[in-house]
Amino acid sequence: MSATRELMFDHGQPSYSEVNNDVINALTTTTWRYWVTLVISAGTALLFFVAPWIYQIIVGVGAAGMNRNAMWGTYLSNFIFWIGLSHSGTLLSAVLHITQSDWRKSIYRSAEAMTLFSLMTAAMFVMVHVGRVWFVHWTFPFPNPMELWPNFRSPLMFDVMAILTYLTASSVFIYMGSLPDFAAVRDRSTGLRRRIYAVMCFGWRGTAHEWHTLGWAYTFFAVLVIPLAVSVHSIVSWDFAMSTVPGLHHTIFAPYFVCGAIYSGTAGIVTVMWMLRKFMGFGRYIGQLHIDNLSKLLLVLSLIWTYINICENFSGWYSGTSFEYEAILYRVWEGPFWWLYWEMILFCAVVPLVLFSRRIRTNWNVMLVISILINIGMLTERFVIVASSLPRKFLPDVFGTYFPSLVEISITVGSFAIFTTLFLLFVKIFPAVSIYEVKETLNPLRKREAHT
Amino acid sequence: MTLLASFAHEDAALDAARALREKGVAGVDLYSPIPLHGAEEALGLGKSLVRVFTLLGGILGAIGGFTLCVWTATRFILPTAGRPVITLPPYLLITYESTILLGTLMTLLGFFVVARLPAWRDRTYRASSNVDRFVISVAGPGAAEAEDILRAAGAESIERESAS
Amino acid sequence: MSTIRDKLREYRTAGYYTEFEYHWTMAVDLDRCTGCEACVVACQAENNLPIVGEKLMRQGREMKWLRIERYWDGEYPNARLNFIPMLCQHCDEAPCEIACPVFATYHNQDGLNAQVYNRCIGTRTCAVYCPYEVRFFNWFTYTWDEPLEQQLNPDVTVREKGVMEKCTFCVQRINRAKDLARDEDRRVADGEAQPACAQACPTDAIVFGDRNDPESAVSRKLEDPRAYSVLEELNTHPSVVYLKNARKPLAGGADDDHHGDESDSRASREGARPTWERGHDPRSGPALREGETPSLQTQQADTVA
Numbered sequence: 055m056s057a058t059r060e061l062m063f064d065h066g067q068p069s070y071s072e073v074n075n076d077v078i079n080a081l082t083t084t085t086w087r088y089w090v091t092l093v094i095s096a097g098t099a100l101l102f103f104v105a106p107w108i109y110q111i112i113v114g115v116g117a118a119g120m121n122r123n124a125m126w127g128t129y130l131s132n133f134i135f136w137i138g139l140s141h142s143g144t145l146l147s148a149v150l151h152i153t154q155s156d157w158r159k160s161i162y163r164s165a166e167a168m169t170l171f172s173l174m175t176a177a178m179f180v181m182v183h184v185g186r187v188w189f190v191h192w193t194f195p196f197p198n199p200m201e202l203w204p205n206f207r208s209p210l211m212f213d214v215m216a217i218l219t220y221l222t223a224s225s226v227f228i229y230m231g232s233l234p235d236f237a238a239v240r241d242r243s244t245g246l247r248r249r250i251y252a253v254m255c256f257g258w259r260g261t262a263h264e265w266h267t268l269g270w271a272y273t274f275f276a277v278l279v280i281p282l283a284v285s286v287h288s289i290v291s292w293d294f295a296m297s298t299v300p301g302l303h304h305t306i307f308a309p310y311f312v313c314g315a316i317y318s319g320t321a322g323i324v325t326v327m328w329m330l331r332k333f334m335g336f337g338r339y340i341g342q343l344h345i346d347n348l349s350k351l352l353l354v355l356s357l358i359w360t361y362i363n364i365c366e367n368f369s370g371w372y373s374g375t376s377f378e379y380e381a382i383l384y385r386v387w388e389g390p391f392w393w394l395y396w397e398m399i400l401f402c403a404v405v406p407l408v409l410f411s412r413r414i415r416t417n418w419n420v421m422l423v424i425s426i427l428i429n430i431g432m433l434t435e436r437f438v439i440v441a442s443s444l445p446r447k448f449l450p451d452v453f454g455t456y457f458p459s460l461v462e463i464s465i466t467v468g469s470f471a472i473f474t475t476l477f478l479l480f481v482k483i484f485p486a487v488s489i490y491e492v493k494e495t496l497n498p499l500r501k502r503e504a505h506t
Numbered sequence: 507m508t509l510l511a512s513f514a515h516e517d518a519a520l521d522a523a524r525a526l527r528e529k530g531v532a533g534v535d536l537y538s539p540i541p542l543h544g545a546e547e548a549l550g551l552g553k554s555l556v557r558v559f560t561l562l563g564g565i566l567g568a569i570g571g572f573t574l575c576v577w578t579a580t581r582f583i584l585p586t587a588g589r590p591v592i593t594l595p596p597y598l599l600i601t602y603e604s605t606i607l608l609g610t611l612m613t614l615l616g617f618f619v620v621a622r623l624p625a626w627r628d629r630t631y632r633a634s635s636n637v638d639r640f641v642i643s644v645a646g647p648g649a650a651e652a653e654d655i656l657r658a659a660g661a662e663s664i665e666r667e668s669a670s
Numbered sequence: 671m672s673t674i675r676d677k678l679r680e681y682r683t684a685g686y687y688t689e690f691e692y693h694w695t696m697a698v699d700l701d702r703c704t705g706c707e708a709c710v711v712a713c714q715a716e717n718n719l720p721i722v723g724e725k726l727m728r729q730g731r732e733m734k735w736l737r738i739e740r741y742w743d744g745e746y747p748n749a750r751l752n753f754i755p756m757l758c759q760h761c762d763e764a765p766c767e768i769a770c771p772v773f774a775t776y777h778n779q780d781g782l783n784a785q786v787y788n789r790c791i792g793t794r795t796c797a798v799y800c801p802y803e804v805r806f807f808n809w810f811t812y813t814w815d816e817p818l819e820q821q822l823n824p825d826v827t828v829r830e831k832g833v834m835e836k837c838t839f840c841v842q843r844i845n846r847a848k849d850l851a852r853d854e855d856r857r858v859a860d861g862e863a864q865p866a867c868a869q870a871c872p873t874d875a876i877v878f879g880d881r882n883d884p885e886s887a888v889s890r891k892l893e894d895p896r897a898y899s900v901l902e903e904l905n906t907h908p909s910v911v912y913l914k915n916a917r918k919p920l921a922g923g924a925d926d927d928h929h930g931d932e933s934d935s936r937a938s939r940e941g942a943r944p945t946w947e948r949g950h951d952p953r954s955g956p957a958l959r960e961g962e963t964p965s966l967q968t969q970q971a972d973t974v975a
Contacts, residue, residue, distance in 0.1 A: 070539060070638030114831035115792065116809025121730035125794040125807060185792015185807065185832025192772045192791055195574060202773060202789070203578035207589055207596045210771035210795055215600055219607040226614050234636070238539075241633035256624035259631045262523075262549050264621045265541040270554035271617035275610060278560075282606045289599065297799045298765050298904050444798060448901055449756065451739035452803045454730045493540045499638065501515040501660070580681060584776040586767035588907075591681040 062157060062495055064341035070499065073492050077235075077485045078242050080334045084482065087333075095474040103468025106461045107182055115185050117461045123445040124456030129183035131436035132466055135318070136176035136473075137217070137290055138311070138432060142319025143169030144224040145283035146351075148276035157347055159491035160339040163484060164330055165323045166228040171476040172322070173221050175469050180217075182465060194218075209296045212289040220286045227275045228484070233258050233268065235485040287315040294439070301381030301443035304369065310362045317355040317402070318432035324348050324425035326477070328418055330486060339487050342416050349415035352428070356406035363403065377448060385442040390455060394434045395442070401431030507668055508630050509649040511661035512639045516542055519640035522659035523548040529655065531648035537635035556616040563612020564605050571604025572597055630667060692848075692858065693781040693909070694839055695881040696868070697891035698755055700915040702875035705738050705753035709867035709876060713757075716840060716866035718826045720812030733806050735837040736867055752915055755876070757867070758783060758804045758837035759900070759908030766796035766805065774834070780844065781881075781909060785836055792832040801901050805836045839878070840865035860886040881909075 068076065110117040120127040143165035150158035181187050193204055193214045204211050236255035240248055258264060291311035294302040304310075327344065331337045370382035386395050405427055408414050415421070445454045458466075480486070513519040519536060526534045527550060536545055545551070575597040583591055618624065635641040642661075644652040649666075656664060713719065713736040722732055736757040743750040760783045767775050767783065774790040777783060797805035811831040814822065822828060825842040829835050840863075847863035860879050868876040879888035891897065896914040899907075 074637050114808065114810040116726075116731065116831075119729075120794075120809075122732070122797075122806065123730060123803065125797040125805075183793070185794065185834075186790070189791045192789070195578065201582065203581070204771050205584070205586065205768075205773045206575040206579065206600050207586060207593050207768050208771040208795075210769065210793055212596065212599050212603070214771065215603040215607075219603045219610075222607060223610045226610055230614070230617065238636045241636050253626065256618075257626050257629065258623070259629065260537045260539065260636055262536040262538070262542065262545040263551065264623070265538065266546055266551045267554050267556060267617055267621040269541055270556040271613050274556065274560045274613045278606050278609050278613070282603075285599075285602060285606075293795070296768070298801050299798065447803060448801045449739060449803060451737075451741065451754075451756070490540050499515050499640075500517045502517055576681075584773050586770075586773070586776050587765065588763035588777075589768065590683055592678075 062160070062341065062343050063338065065338055067496050068338060070493055070496065073489055073496075074238055074242070076335070076338065077487050077489050077492075078239055080336070080487075081239060081482060081485055082243065082247075088478070088482075092475065092478050095471045095478060098471035099468055099475050101468070102464045103178075103472055106464045106468070110182070110461055111187060117459065119457055119459035119462055121454060121456065123447070123452060123454035124441065126183075126440050126444055127456060128437060128440075128458045128462045128466055129179050131440040132433075132469060133176050133179035133183065134290055134311070134436045135433050136172045136179060136469065137287060138315035138318045138436070139172040139322045139429070140169040140176065140220075140224075140319065141283055141287055141312070141315035142323055143167070144220075144227055144279050145169075145316065146320065146323070148227070148279040148283075151273070151276045152280070156495045157343050159495050160336075160487050161323065161327060161344055162491075163228070163232065163488045164326050164481075164486050166224060166231070167477065167480045167484065167486075168319075168322055168326055169224050170221075170228060171473050171480065173217065173224065174476065175473050177217060177221070178472065179469065180213075209289070209292045213293060216282075216286045216289045220282055223275070223279050223282055227272075227279055230268065230272060230275060231488065231491075232484055234260060235489045238489050239485060284312055287312045299381075299443050299447050300375075300377035301370070301385060302439070303378075304366060306362060306365055306369070310359075310366065313355060313358050313362060314432060314435065317352070317359050318429050320348060320351050320355060321425040321428035321432070324352070324421050325429070328422045328425075330481075331418065334481060334486060336487055339492060345418060345421055346412070346415050349409050349421060352406055352425075353409040353415075356403060356409075356428075360403040363399070381443055381446065384446055385438060389442045389446075390457075391438050391442050394438050398431045398435045398438060401427045402435065507645075507649050507666060509644040509652055509656070510630070510632060510665045510667060511642045511644075511653075511656040512632065512634065512663050512665075513642070513660065514639065514662055515660070516640050518660045519642055520544045520548045522642055522656050522661065525655050525659060526642070526644065526648075526652055529651070531644060531652050531655075533643075533645035533648055534652075535643045535645070537632065537641040537643070539636050539638060539640075542640075555620045556613060559616025559619070560609055560613045563615075564609040566612070567605040567608025568601055570608060571601040574604070575600050632665075690781040690882065691779045692844075693881040694760070694844065694863075695781075695879065695888045695892070696757075696839070696865075696910045697877045697888050697894075697897070697913060698910065699875045699877070699891070699913040700752070700754060701896075701913060701917070702873040703738075703753045703755060704873055704875075705740070705751070706872065707738055708870045708872060709755060710734060710736050710738060712866040712870035713837070715821070716823055716826070717838070718822050718828050720814070722812065726809070731809050733812075733835075735804070735806065735835075750917075754900070754912065755867070756802060756804060756900075757910065758839075759802055759906065759910045760837075760839060761906035761908045763905060763907050765799040765801065765904070765906060769793075769795035769799045771795075782839055782841060782844075783836075783909075784841070785834065785838065787827055787829055787833050787835065790833045792834065794834065796834060801904055801906070805834055808833045808835065840867075857883075860888075 106117070118127055118129065147158060147162040147166050150162070181190060184190055193211065195204055204214070233255055236251050237258035237260065240251035240255055243251060288308035288311065291307040295304055295307040297303060324345070327340050327348075331340055367382055367386065370378045373379065386392060405424060409424070441456050445456050511522065513522065516538065519538070520542060523534060523536050523545070527548065534549065536542070536549060538545070576592055579591050630643055630645070632639070632641050642656060653664060714734070717735060719733045719735060726732065736755060739754045739756050741752045741754070743752060760781065762777070762781065764777070764783050767777060771793065772789055772791055774786045775783065775796055792807070794807055797803070797807060808829050808831050843865060844863045847858045851858045851862070858880065860883060863878070865878055868878040877888050877891050879886040881889055881892065883889060891913065892911055894913050896916055897911050898914055899911055
């Protein structure tokens with residue numbers, strides 16, 4: 055344990071009060087660069103996401119490039135990408151909490167924020183996707199004058215319930231984990247901010263009783279979140295797998311999607327950690343140990359992902375049914391998106407093999423590039439799955455093609471801006487590194503020598 | 507009157523809390539910047555009641571989720587795809603999700619009830635205890651005899667605060 | 671207690687599924703189909719389908735509840751063209767119906783796969799799940815130019831953007847026939863309810879009727895050894911049944927198995943007991959010799975009289 059403690063901080067351990075100072079200063083001192091970035095990203099979100107969406111609402115979903123064959127397009131593949139990206143933060147944080155891995159403590163807050171915001175972005179894509187967004191509330195089970203309830207047999211209803219639960223659980227998880235830190239911010243600030251944080255921390259004082267209760271509750275949240283996160287992406291995969299479409303109708307889809315989700319989520323965490331180190335000055339708290347561990351995780355996940363991909367193609371080839379075989383062939387070679395397929399194999403299966411080298415694993419800049427490549431690969435993976443299966447189902451007379459329209463591409467770009475905007479707001483509201491849990495990983499303030 | 511003793515070391519604070527408990531002093535509380543591992547035992551805190559809330563929430567969610575599916579499906583029968591009206595596999599999925607949803611919400615409720623939060627009024631509190639100090643407060647009649655014990659345990663400073 | 675058990679047993683069966691009031695079925699005789707597309711035009715006129723124009727047509731966004739699919743046999747010059755009119759199959763176990771989160775599509779008491787336009791929110795999942803690709807989405811709100819809106823059918827809704835739609839078996843005609851029959855306290859006679867496509871077909875290739883009535887023209891068609899349904903292996907149990915195009919094989923031998931497999935498919939069908947044979951014994955009706963089809967007109971005259 056103490057060996058880990060030494061490894062966790064590259065530049066020596068900070069003291070307790072230094073932790074408070076570093077984290078809260080990063081929260082309260084805002085440079086003009088921050089505002090410029092915020093304005094740019096919010097503007098991009100408005101221009102590239104909101105504006106085309108309003109246009110699409112006015113004219114109809116025909117503004118997107120979807121057609122009779124490909125009724126689903128980039129909106130749905132992006133939805134799956136963002137849900138996938140949300141799959142590492144809370145899940146990883148909960149698993150590492152249960153297994154008492156100390157290295158989790160300085161990165162988990164931002165990782166969970168990533169979960170929350172990518173989940174929100176994914177929910178936006180559901181809205182963008184549906185034809186009549188003004189009736190989307192009909193998918194919620196609420197008593198209504200029509201006396202009509204949603205169809206709980208539909209895989210889309212599983213989605214609604216799963217995402218609702220996941221959004222609730224991960225918001226609760228991140229908020230409860232930050233309660234003591236809100237109190238710390240309250241103690242250090244004055245005026246309006248002090249009053250806001252006093253309300254936000256619910257009057258937290260850090261008594262033994264409160265810590266005790268929080269510890270119990272937090273462990274329960276973690277225990278509840280783990281099976282939830284696994285179920286969410288399984289359920290999302292069943293949107294596909296429950297159809298009869300060749301190329302989507304695979305039993306392996308649930309583990310495939312869950313693995314891919316954690317994979318892209320972990321890569322996302324690496325990207326976000328790099329940003330935090332670079333722009334928020336958290337290099338002292340996020341160091342070699344974290345990047346090394348995350349990279350090892352990435353390596354393992356990439357190997358599992360590759361294996362499942364081979365399985366999927368093998369079962370398509372081995373099935374002998376012409377529909378399935380041809381769907382695979384269309385995806386990897388004959389279709390218009392074969393190059394995207396191989397790009398995804400290159401980025402997600404081949405490139406991560408370099409992580410066997412420890413020197414690459416601990417190099418932040420190289421890891422940034424690799425993590426971004428992985429997420430580009432995962433984005434195209436979802437697109438390839440949708441765009442290469444749906445245009446060719448069973449009847450050759452109606453075979454078609456699908457290519458995203460400008461509106462779709464613009465909304466895809468805008469979704470990244472939405473995520474960035476939300477994250478920028480987050481780092482100025484939440485302490486982006488958990489103050490009290492980083493303190494827990496420091497050498498304890500003891501008079502006597504530790505016996506453990 | 508409330509006595510507030512501040513400690514720089516967690517083991518000293520825990521020793522003091524333990525000593526106070528042995529003397530049978532009531533109204534002792536320990537404020538710390540991090541959750542202290544010995545604190546449960548030093549202050550005599552047992553298993554938290556939160557677990558009861560979680561269990562209740564889980565059971566409620568499971569029953570509620572399944573009932574919601576069955577009740578809404580049988581209220582107005584809309585046959586789909588040759589499936590039975592009560593279709594077990596999909597309804598169990600909804601049940602699974604609602605179990606976790608209600609479990610989480612009830613745990614949240616349990617936390618607030620058990621920790622007696624939110625408490626936005628002014629209460630005895632030293633901001634330093636959220637940075638790097640461990641503060642023991644003794645409220646009520648035990649305060650007088652507690653002072654010696656706290657000083658003996660190595661308190662940095664001892665303050666008094668009249669009851670608010 | 672026993673009532674609870676009864677209820678439970680009832681709810682473990684599939685809604686109205688065992689007891690359709692009528693079981694509307696369509697039989698399409700591919701031997702008779704000439705690919706003239708009169709049915710397509712009739713459908714377009716009857717159901718207020720928009721003419722989307724050349725641009726949208728190229729984007730693959732045409733609205734054709736009924737289309738004639740063309741498949742070539744053999745290689746030029748020794749080639750032959752086959753037609754299959756493809757429309758919503760009104761599957762008894764429809765993949766689209768499980769997909770809808772808001773019950774916008776469900777199975778009604780007549781065995782029809784109903785689509786509720788007002789309820790649809792446009793997730794388009796039903797269209798993705800449909801293996802026949804016969805569901806059409808309103809990508810835009812379509813309009814009709816000045817005099818053309820005069821010919822819109824007042825019995826059929828004009829759909830707005832964001833709504834899924836598909837062949838209804840001309841449910842407005844079925845309902846009118848049912849209303850008429852109810853007034854006279856009888857069941858709908860065979861041939862009384864005809865969708866526009868069946869009515870327009872010059873060669874009587876499309877026969878429509880109630881499968882629950884063993885005497886109906888469509889029930890007899892179902893007993894034809896040439897009967898099959900498209901994509902049978904997906905177990906969707908369609909209500910549209912096709913009668914195989916039983917022509918001489920091409921000289922090139924491209925479809926040599928055309929004749930050889932008939933006895934096989936007949937045997938396997940009886941083993942599997944497909945849906946259209948549920949409820950009555952398929953062999954109870956008079957066996958038809960190949961090529962012999964009861965004409966719709968005589969059949970109609972029999973039942974009405």
